[in-house]
Amino acid sequence: MNAPVVIIGTGLAGYNVAREFRKLDSETPLLLITADDGRSYSKPMLSTGFGKNKEADGLSMAEPGAMAEQLKAEVRTHTRVSGIDPGHKRLWIGEEAVAYRDLILAWGAETVRVPVEGDAAELIFPINDLEDYARFRAAAAGKRRVLLLGAGLIGCEFANDLILGGYEIDLVAPCEQVMPTLLHPAAAAAVQAGLEGLGARFHLGPVLNRLQRTADGLEAHLSDGEVIPCDLVVSAIGLRPRVDLAAAAGLQTNRGIMVDRHLKTSHANIYALGDCAEVDGLNLLYVMPLMSCARALAQTLAGNATAVSYGPMPVTVKTPVCPLVVSPPPRGTEGVWNVEGQGADIKALCRDASGRLLGYALTGSAVMEKLALNKELPPLLA
Numbered sequence: 001m002n003a004p005v006v007i008i009g010t011g012l013a014g015y016n017v018a019r020e021f022r023k024l025d026s027e028t029p030l031l032l033i034t035a036d037d038g039r040s041y042s043k044p045m046l047s048t049g050f051g052k053n054k055e056a057d058g059l060s061m062a063e064p065g066a067m068a069e070q071l072k073a074e075v076r077t078h079t080r081v082s083g084i085d086p087g088h089k090r091l092w093i094g095e096e097a098v099a100y101r102d103l104i105l106a107w108g109a110e111t112v113r114v115p116v117e118g119d120a121a122e123l124i125f126p127i128n129d130l131e132d133y134a135r136f137r138a139a140a141a142g143k144r145r146v147l148l149l150g151a152g153l154i155g156c157e158f159a160n161d162l163i164l165g166g167y168e169i170d171l172v173a174p175c176e177q178v179m180p181t182l183l184h185p186a187a188a189a190a191v192q193a194g195l196e197g198l199g200a201r202f203h204l205g206p207v208l209n210r211l212q213r214t215a216d217g218l219e220a221h222l223s224d225g226e227v228i229p230c231d232l233v234v235s236a237i238g239l240r241p242r243v244d245l246a247a248a249a250g251l252q253t254n255r256g257i258m259v260d261r262h263l264k265t266s267h268a269n270i271y272a273l274g275d276c277a278e279v280d281g282l283n284l285l286y287v288m289p290l291m292s293c294a295r296a297l298a299q300t301l302a303g304n305a306t307a308v309s310y311g312p313m314p315v316t317v318k319t320p321v322c323p324l325v326v327s328p329p330p331r332g333t334e335g336v337w338n339v340e341g342q343g344a345d346i347k348a349l350c351r352d353a354s355g356r357l358l359g360y361a362l363t364g365s366a367v368m369e370k371l372a373l374n375k376e377l378p379p380l381l382a
């Protein structure tokens with residue numbers, strides 16, 4: 001029998017590359033392997049679930065069996081790949097060897113964990129997949145006070161969503177502003193003010209040192225001495241591309257698994273896309289780039305070698321209290337920011353010396369200008 005095309009991961013990257021491949025090739029055996037339950041869902045919806053009052057099941061779009069049928073594929077769930085053997089074109093699931101024709105790594109990124117002292121560390125919940133979300137929802141039932149660690153995009157989205165779901169939010173992060181790596185300070189201030197208007201309390205500067213049980217919940221001890229009472233903790237302090245198994249197999253890794261514009265790793269017949277991949281130096285943890293990669297890679301796998309390119313890829317942040325769209329200037333560009341507007345409505349534009357638009361941050365009513373501005377933005381990967 002011919003060895004299958006094997007995809008590790010049933011997130012948006014894995015399922016989309018499978019779907020695109022099936023449009024071009026309906027015959028080659030296809031095997032998807034996932035450590036989780038294999039349900040198809042849209043991860044961005046995880047930070048809208050409380051506002052919409054959706055259980056994990058309500059966010060699931062299809063069972064793995066239905067996906068298998070639709071994709072004419074085998075889907076192996078709750079199955080963790082433990083190693084890759086590029087020399088023999090096979091991978092390991094414990095003791096079991098699985099041969100591949102081509103191997104696609106779509107195994108995502110993992111939540112960064114920091115050590116915390118105290119007797120309640122297991123009440124710190126990461127929410128990075130549907131099963132995490134289900135666990136958190138179960139733990140949060142009947143609770144009121146959530147401490148959020150991290151003030152990045154995901155931390156801010158959860159803050160807004162959990163408040164809509166009726167929770168009290170304290171947000172702790174060691175940075176000076178929200179979304180420090182993504183956002184101009186004026187736009188960050190607008191988002192923070194919006195969330196504060198909903199009742200969120202920000203503690204920017206300190207980190208969580210210790211989490212301690214008390215008679216009626218938990219006490220979070222911050223590095224600046226503040227003590228915050230809460231019932232449970234969500235960790236959204238960042239994601240790190242999963243590179244360990246790839247590195248152990250001798251594949252080149254940097255921040256992510258290094259691939260060229262054809263999504264090819266340093267080894268023949270092994271490709272990567274999605275959160276785990278660093279494509280021509282860019283590791284972008286968003287849906288738009290992975291969709292472009294899925295389409296290009298499907299072509300390549302079907303015998304029509306195709307390079308990926310990225311146009312402008314603005315990010316819409318799901319903080320409904322203060323709408324936000326941001327397109328950071330591409331790497332290696334130098335520009336000057338100009339900020340207009342005030343309060344919740346900020347238009348921050350970054351232009352180069354010749355006046356060309358490099359990036360922007362738009363909040364409040366200024367997000368209406370995004371379509372016009374998008375036409376001026378440079379591509380991220382020309």
Ligand SMILES: Cc1cc2nc3c(=O)[nH]c(=O)nc-3n(C[C@H](O)[C@H](O)[C@H](O)COP(=O)(O)OP(=O)(O)OC[C@H]3O[C@@H](n4cnc5c(N)ncnc54)[C@H](O)[C@@H]3O)c2cc1C
Pocket residue numbers: 008009010011012013014033034035036042043044045046047079080081082106107108109127128129154157242273274275276284285286287288290316317318
């Ligand atoms: C709360 C939240 C909100 C977001 N909102 C947005 C948004 O609004 N817009 C946007 O563009 N992006 C958003 N993102 C980012 C976006 O969701 C991700 O970029 C995207 O879902 C990544 O997909 P992926 O398939 O690469 O990884 P994942 O979805 O993480 O999938 C990884 C898969 O690999 C499997 N796996 C891992 N290791 C192994 C192993 N050893 N063996 C077998 N299987 C393994 C996992 O089980 C899983 O099936 C958000 C992310 C989060 C967490």
